[in-house]
Amino acid sequence: MQTSRNIHISIRDQKLTLKEGDTPIRTYPVSxxxxxxxxxxxxxKTPIGRFRVAEKxxxxxxxxxxxxxxxxxxxxxxxxxxxxxxxxRILWLDGLDEHNANTRGRFIYIHGTxxxxxxxxxxxxxxxxxxxxxxxxxxxxxxxxxxxxxEE
Numbered sequence: 755m756q757t758s759r760n761i762h763i764s765i766r767d768q769k770l771t772l773k774e775g776d777t778p779i780r781t782y783p784v785s786x787x788x789x790x791x792x793x794x795x796x797x798x799k800t801p802i803g804r805f806r807v808a809e810k811x812x813x814x815x816x817x818x819x820x821x822x823x824x825x826x827x828x829x830x831x832x833x834x835x836x837x838x839x840x841x842x843r844i845l846w847l848d849g850l851d852e853h854n855a856n857t858r859g860r861f862i863y864i865h866g867t868x869x870x871x872x873x874x875x876x877x878x879x880x881x882x883x884x885x886x887x888x889x890x891x892x893x894x895x896x897x898x899x900x901x902x903x904x905e906e
Contacts, residue, residue, distance in 0.1 A: 759895065761807075761864075761902040763882055765791060765800060768874050770864070770882065772895060782892065783874040785867070785883040790876075791906060793854050798879040801854040801862060805902040808848035808858055810893060817842045817866070817886040838879050842866030842886040843893040847902060864902075865889060 759779075762771045765786050772780040792799030811824050820827045821840045827833070845864040849857030866886035869877060873885055882904070884892065 759897075759900055761892075761896065761900060763902065763904040765802070765904065765906050768876070770884065770892070772892060780891070780895070782884055782888040784864075785869070785873050785875055785877045786904075787878050787880050788876045789879070793849075793856060793860075795856060795860060800878070800880055800882065800904065801849060801857050801860075802904045802906060803849060803851040803854045805847040805849055805854065805857060805904065807845045807864075807896060807898050807900040807902060809844075809846040810896075810898055811844040811846065812842060812893070815842065817890060820868075821865075837869075839868045840865045840881075841868060843889045845889075845893065845896070864892070 760773050768784055770782045770784045771778050787798060787800040789798045791802055793801045815826050819842055822834045824844060843866055847857050847862045849855045862880055864882045866889040867883040870885045
């Protein structure tokens with residue numbers, strides 16, 4: 755019997771758990787939105803419900819890679835005009851519930867950050883931030899299509 759991997763994110767606990775079926779195999783601290791829970795366009799809130807990993811971006815890139823619009827910046831490229839860098843890897847989420855169907859269009863990712871000191875606290879702008887080493891580890895353990903649940 756083959757079990758499938760899935761990701762469970764608890765906003766209350768600021769934890770992401772990778773499971774094989776119902777069995778936890780890895781747990782990582784995360785940072786979800788400072789602005790709370792929600793699905794409104796432009797709200798900077800973390801959505802809840804059922805999702806899937808729609809796209810994996812950044813395979814093989816160095817852990818300090820910064821992305822702008824999902825494109826890795828080169829050494830001479832200017833940094834984005836934000837403090838909220840998307841770094842190392844991107845797991846782009848697609849909402850599967852009616853209330854979160856706009857998730858992909860809101861560019862909600864699981865991604866690395868330069869603010870690793872804030873992991874474990876409500877600090878993101880909607881995305882699920884992880885330490886760079888952790889998101890690389892997770893990235894290598896899941897496929898596109900992997901189910902994701904985000905709950906309060």
